[in-house]
Structure formats: C-alpha cells, structure tokens
Amino acid sequence: MTDKLKVSVWRGGGDRASGSFSSYDVPRSPSQTVLDVVTHIQRHIDPTLAYRFACRVGMCGSCAMTVNGVARWTCRTHVSTVARDDAIEIAPLSNLPVIKDLVTDMREFFDKWAGARGRFKGTKTRHDDFAKVSPQSPERVAANAGIECIGCGVCYASCDVVTWRPAFLGPAALNRAWTLANDVRDIDQRERLRAVSGDAGCHSCHTQGSCSVRCPKKIEPTAGIAGLKLRAAKAALRGEL
C-alpha cells in the first residue's frame, strides 16, 4: 500500500454519454471508506463534485455508487477491500438517470415500488385490537426474510433484466411486494399479484441472482420473485389473475 490512492470519478451532467472519468490523487488513511474518498475530493480538491450521502453508517442507503464496476454502499466499503494497484473507479449507479456526477435520480426506482403495489392495505382501524401473527408462521418467516430492505438501489443497479427491459419493476419493488404478499392482514393481494405479473413483473426475472449476491442487507429478492411467480401461476390457473 502506498500513501496515495488514484481515484477515477465519473463526472458529467444528466447525459451519461457526454460524461467522462476524471482522476484525483487522494491520501490513504487507516480504515478509509470509499465515501471518505469521495468526501475528501469534494472538500479538498474539487467542491463542484456532486454526490449523495446521509447517515454514513449503513442505515439510510443513500450513498450507493458503482465502485470498480460493482454497485455498493460506499460508506460500508473499505478502500483496502476494493483497491487494485492502489486505484479505484467510482461511477453513479447503473440503470438510473444521472442528475450530476455521482447522483442518480431515484424517482423511477421508487415509482416502481408504487407500481408493484408496495403499500400495505388493511381493514383494521386504531380502534380495533392488534392483529395476532405468530412469529413462527410460514408467512411471517417469509416476510421477515425480505423486510429489512432500506431501498438503496444496489439490487436495481445490478439487475441485467432492468437494463434489457426498462419497464421491469426490479428486485427491490418485487421483494417489497413479496413481503406484503405474506402479510396475512393485507387485503390487496389479488391486485398486487396482477401488478407484479406480466412483461414488467416477476415473470421477466431470469434468476441470475446478481441482486441477491450484491444486496448489502443479504436479502434474496430472487427467492421472493420465485415465490411471486409460483403464486401468480397458481392464481392464473384458477382464473384469479
């Protein structure tokens, strides 16, 4: 390890084709994260560099970027684990429009959560008693496996099907739909299955598993998508889709 890190950072406006990589020399430090590197560039070398972050501790999911070609949380990625020959390359997340430099427009990503009917719809009011759901029930166990998603977009940026089919809802939205499909209190199941089926839905997933491999929360959207496929197929056979 030398005391300098060569950093290539993608710089450009809203059009990916017109942007290019710029090089910076950043001093190395112990336990340095990729987010520390980006912050150093912005504070000490070029204040015009745009990037997004908030919590810096892996809770908010806003600092995801493409580091050496792989989508990651920059706050939880140590430089020592990704640097090759004392160099790293940092780019905005794939599959999303770029606003400026390393900042992507996440609207499309979250609109697809809404498109997958990713909101809870129940029947009870605050005046009713709590619903009782056994923690050991198969539905609750299945929902638990996907419930920790914080919407960072790493899976979405890693999904080749999103690249090929821009209308594809993507792993995060389908994972959200799967957690709700296993919520026994929810009454929107039929409409949700309809929303996540078809060309833009779960049936387009090839089970390549990039989302599951790269999810920083170790969620497996691929498993949830497989579950949705099976439920949708059964519903279709029953004529309920």
Add this chain to the structure above:
Amino acid sequence: MNSARNQALLWYAQRVSAMVLAVCVVVHLVTIIYAVRGGLSAAEILGRTRGNWAFGGFYAVFVLACAVHAPIGVLNALGELRAARGRLARFVAMLLALLIAMLGLRAVYAVVA
C-alpha cells in the same frame, strides 16, 4: 386474456415443459449410451424402432415438450434483445413452435412407421 395472466401461464407452461424435458433427456441419453455399447447400424436402429409405438409415444412427448418450451424462451429473448416485441415476436415464436412440432413429429413417424 390479459397480459398478466397470459405471462403467468406462459411461465408455468415453460416450467412444466422443462420438467418433462429433464426426464426425456435423461431417458434419451441413457438409451443411446446403452444401445450403442457394441456399435449400432442404422438398419439395427430401425429394426428396433419400427412398429414400436411406445418408443414413438415417448419421442412424440419429447418433441411436443420442446415445441412448448423453446418458443417461450425465444419470445422472451426477442423482447430483451429488442429484436422484436408484441405481434412480430409472438408470430416468430408461434412459427418456431409449429416448425419444431412438425419436423420432430415427422422424424418420429419416419423411424416408427
């Protein structure tokens, strides 16, 4: 039929045909390896297949499973490669299904009848 239901049923048809194909391919390979141990001529093959309707039935199922499975995959691939979508893609897939079924069943008939 709506798009969501259509897609769900196509997916199911492809999965079920894949299960059939898995069994067919294993039986097919085991049969070949067993049959050609000591060398086998075309005349000897036809001697065993002619009039064997169980053999014919098995390979007819094999052909039909292919005719279901492959075109659905091609339909998806055409859409993802942006080569064709909608009607054109469905037409190509349907044509492929008919071609596989016709050529395959004709070949089965030729060695059985």
